[in-house]
Amino acid sequence: MKQNNNGDSAANIQNSLKQYTVTFLPFDISIDVPAGTSVLDAIKKAQLPIKATCGGKGTCGECLIRIISGSYRPRPGTKLSQQVISRGYSLACNTQINDHLTIELPQFQELTIQGTHNSVFFENRKHQLSGIYKLNPLVKSIDVQLPVPNLEENYSDLTRIKRALRKMSGIETVRCSYPVLQTLASTLRKNRWQVSIVLSKFGDSWLIIDIRSPKAQDRIYGIACDIGTTTVALQVIDLSNGKICYSVSSYNQQLKCGEDIISRINYARTPDRLTELQHLVVLTVNTLIRSTTEKLEISPQDIYLASIAGNTTMMHLLLHLDPRYIREEPYTPTFNQIDLISARDIGLNIHPDARVHLAPAVGSYLGGDITAGLLCTPVPGDDHQISAFIDIGTNGELVIGNREWLLGCACSAGPAFEGQGIQCGMPAAEGAIEQVSFEKSGSIRYKVIGNTKPKGLCGSGLIDLLAELFIHDYIDRYGKFNECKVNHKLVETDSGIGFLIEEAENCYWGKNLTIAEKDIANLIRTKAAIYSAISLMLKYIGINSSQINAFYIAGGFGKHLNIENAIRIGLFPDMPRENFHYLGNSSLVGACLMLMADENRKLVNDIAEKMTYIELNSEPGYMNEYTGALFLPHTEMGLFPTVKSIIKR
Ligand code: FES
Numbered sequence: 001m002k003q004n005n006n007g008d009s010a011a012n013i014q015n016s017l018k019q020y021t022v023t024f025l026p027f028d029i030s031i032d033v034p035a036g037t038s039v040l041d042a043i044k045k046a047q048l049p050i051k052a053t054c055g056g057k058g059t060c061g062e063c064l065i066r067i068i069s070g071s072y073r074p075r076p077g078t079k080l081s082q083q084v085i086s087r088g089y090s091l092a093c094n095t096q097i098n099d100h101l102t103i104e105l106p107q108f109q110e111l112t113i114q115g116t117h118n119s120v121f122f123e124n125r126k127h128q129l130s131g132i133y134k135l136n137p138l139v140k141s142i143d144v145q146l147p148v149p150n151l152e153e154n155y156s157d158l159t160r161i162k163r164a165l166r167k168m169s170g171i172e173t174v175r176c177s178y179p180v181l182q183t184l185a186s187t188l189r190k191n192r193w194q195v196s197i198v199l200s201k202f203g204d205s206w207l208i209i210d211i212r213s214p215k216a217q218d219r220i221y222g223i224a225c226d227i228g229t230t231t232v233a234l235q236v237i238d239l240s241n242g243k244i245c246y247s248v249s250s251y252n253q254q255l256k257c258g259e260d261i262i263s264r265i266n267y268a269r270t271p272d273r274l275t276e277l278q279h280l281v282v283l284t285v286n287t288l289i290r291s292t293t294e295k296l297e298i299s300p301q302d303i304y305l306a307s308i309a310g311n312t313t314m315m316h317l318l319l320h321l322d323p324r325y326i327r328e329e330p331y332t333p334t335f336n337q338i339d340l341i342s343a344r345d346i347g348l349n350i351h352p353d354a355r356v357h358l359a360p361a362v363g364s365y366l367g368g369d370i371t372a373g374l375l376c377t378p379v380p381g382d383d384h385q386i387s388a389f390i391d392i393g394t395n396g397e398l399v400i401g402n403r404e405w406l407l408g409c410a411c412s413a414g415p416a417f418e419g420q421g422i423q424c425g426m427p428a429a430e431g432a433i434e435q436v437s438f439e440k441s442g443s444i445r446y447k448v449i450g451n452t453k454p455k456g457l458c459g460s461g462l463i464d465l466l467a468e469l470f471i472h473d474y475i476d477r478y479g480k481f482n483e484c485k486v487n488h489k490l491v492e493t494d495s496g497i498g499f500l501i502e503e504a505e506n507c508y509w510g511k512n513l514t515i516a517e518k519d520i521a522n523l524i525r526t527k528a529a530i531y532s533a534i535s536l537m538l539k540y541i542g543i544n545s546s547q548i549n550a551f552y553i554a555g556g557f558g559k560h561l562n563i564e565n566a567i568r569i570g571l572f573p574d575m576p577r578e579n580f581h582y583l584g585n586s587s588l589v590g591a592c593l594m595l596m597a598d599e600n601r602k603l604v605n606d607i608a609e610k611m612t613y614i615e616l617n618s619e620p621g622y623m624n625e626y627t628g629a630l631f632l633p634h635t636e637m638g639l640f641p642t643v644k645s646i647i648k649r
Helices: 009-016 039-045 119-128 157-169 178-190 253-257 261-267 271-296 312-318 368-374 459-471 483-489 517-541 563-568 586-596 598-610 622-628 641-648
Strands: 019-025 029-034 064-069 072-074 089-091 095-097 101-104 139-145 174-176 194-202 205-212 221-227 231-238 243-251 303-310 355-358 387-392 396-401 406-411 432-438 444-448 490-493 496-502 513-516 551-555 580-584 611-613
Touching: 019 039, 029 039, 039 095, 072 089, 139 157, 157 174, 157 178, 157 194, 157 205, 174 178, 178 205, 194 303, 221 271, 221 312, 221 586, 231 271, 231 586, 243 253, 243 271, 253 261, 253 271, 261 271, 261 312, 271 312, 303 312, 303 368, 303 586, 368 387, 368 396, 368 586, 368 598, 387 517, 387 586, 396 517, 406 517, 432 459, 444 496, 459 517, 459 563, 483 490, 483 496, 490 513, 496 517, 513 517, 517 622, 551 586, 563 641, 580 586, 586 598, 598 611
Parallel strands: 019 101, 174 205, 221 303, 303 355, 387 551, 406 611, 551 580
Antiparallel strands: 019 029, 064 089, 064 101, 072 095, 139 194, 194 205, 221 231, 231 243, 387 396, 396 406, 432 444, 490 496, 496 513
16 A cells, blocks of 8 residues: 555546546445546545545545555645554545445444343353253254165155155255245255255245255254344354354444434335335345455355344344334334344345344333343242343443333433444444543553554443543533643544543644543443443332342443443442343344344244233323433432432442
C-alpha cells in the first residue's frame, strides 16, 4: 500500500478514461469504476452498507475504510489523524480511486466474541442449564456398504439403501429427497456401493438429504446463530462429537437501514426495502459462514443443520415477512413458532436441504432470543424458587418465574450498552475498554480487549465509567459534570464538553477518547428503562427483589460485567451480589443447545407456550417508575441502601 500525491495533468486525463477494479472486504464483492470515482460512490454502486451521515462532506467521520492493497489518494482536509492514516485508514468520501484497490469496511469486519462458549463452558454449567447438554441432533451420517446388484438381486438402488439402513441402524421409515434421487444411480456406482448417507429426522421418519463418498462421514456440521439487531454471532459445531469448532460475530449489515427495531420496521415499508433487509441479514450470516468454513477448511455444503435465535422482528426480516404489524396495535406478529424450514428457502449458504430451526417467540417484543436464552438458566425448571432472567441488547427483555409460571416483558432500552449512540461506545470487540477504575491519585486505569490501544468502550466499560464518575462526585445525580471537581479533566468534544478518558496519542484512532454529558444522559435513560421494567414487573407479580432467588443477566457487555457498578448506577436492584449471574450471549448458547439435541428444541417450544407477555407500556405506573429512575442511582435513595452508604462515606 502506498500513497500517491503527485499529479500530472496529461497523465490525469489519460487516467480518467481508465477503469479500476475495487474489491470490498469482508463481502468479497468487486466492481469496476472509472478512475477518479470516490470510494464512497463505489461503495454505493456496489450496493454495500456504509454510514455517511454528513452525505460525503468529510465531517461525520463515519465512512471509515481501510485500504489493504493498491495506491490511493486521500483528498486533503481529512478528519483523520496522521497516525491513523499511516495505518491505511481513510474516509471513503475523501478518497479517489486511481488504482485497483482492495478495501476493507472496518464497520463490518468480524468482531471478536467475548466470553466465547466452548465445550468446556457447557460441561461446567451442566447443572445450571434447563436444556440438556448431550448430543442428539436431528441429522446423522451413516456409512453403508451395499451389496452389489446382480440378476438374482436386482431390486432398486433406493430399496438397497433402505434395507441396508434397516439392517445396520434399525431405521424403519426412510424417504429420499428429490435432488438425491436424481444423482443416486451414478453416486452409488462411482463409489463402488460404499457411501456415507446423511439423514434428517422428521417425526418418526428419516429423509435422505445427501449421499457422499464414505471418506466424508466425519464431516457433518451444524451452525448456531444469534441474529441481534446490532450484532450477529455464529458458531460452527461438529455434529459428530458436539465440539464447538469456531465462533465469530460481526455487525448486522442491516444497521445502515436503522439502528433499532422500530426504524427497521419503518424502513421495511416498501417491498424493495423489505427485500433489501432480508438480503442484508442473510448476507451477514453468509459472510460469517464463509469466514468460519474457510478457517476450518470445511465446505459450507457439509453444514446440514442450523439453529437460529433472534428477536421477533429479526426473524420476520430473515423470512422476508412484512414486520409492520409487530408495531401496530394490537401488535400481532405473522408467526411465533413455525416448523422447520430449509436453508434454500431463505438463501443460507449451507447444504440446501439443511434444516433451519428458529427459536420460538412469545410475542411481538419477546422473541426467540429470550426463549433460547432461558435454556441456559435453571429458571424454567425450578420447582420452588422464583428467579429472573434479563437480556440487555438493543432492547431489554425480562422474564420472571419458575417451572409453574413465566411472565415476560420488554422495554425499549436502546442500544447504548452495545455501544451504539454513544460517541465513545463500541461493541465488546478488540480495542474496547471493558473495565475502568479511578485511582486515588485521579488517574484512570482500564483494561482493553486484545491489549491494543483503546478504540472505545463496550457496555461493561461504560457501566464502570459511569459508576466511577458518580462515586467520585465528578458527575451529580442528574449526570451533569461537577465542574469544580472535574474541571482539570474536561475538554471540548464534537458533542460539547466531555470528560477525558485517554489522550489522543494513546488511542487507536489518534483522537481523544471522551464521554460527553449527552452520552451520559443517553446511558442514564437506558439504565432507567431497564430498572423501571424490573421494578414494575416485581410490583405486577407482587414481590420485591429480596424474593428473587437468582438473577441471570445476558447481553454483549463484555467478559467482565461489574455487578457492583451496575447497582451503583441503578441499573439493577440493590440485591446481594452473589445472587447475580452473568451469562454473556445466552441467545447463542441456547441456539447451540437446540442444535445439539432435539429434546432442547421441544423444551424451548414448551417454554414459549408457558410464558405470558405483559405489555408494560400500557401499565399505569410505567412513566412514574421511569421518571424515578432517571437519576443516579434513583430518586428514592432508600431503594439503594448500599450505594447510599458508599456516597455518605
Ligand atoms: Fe461523513 Fe465521509 S460521509 S465523513
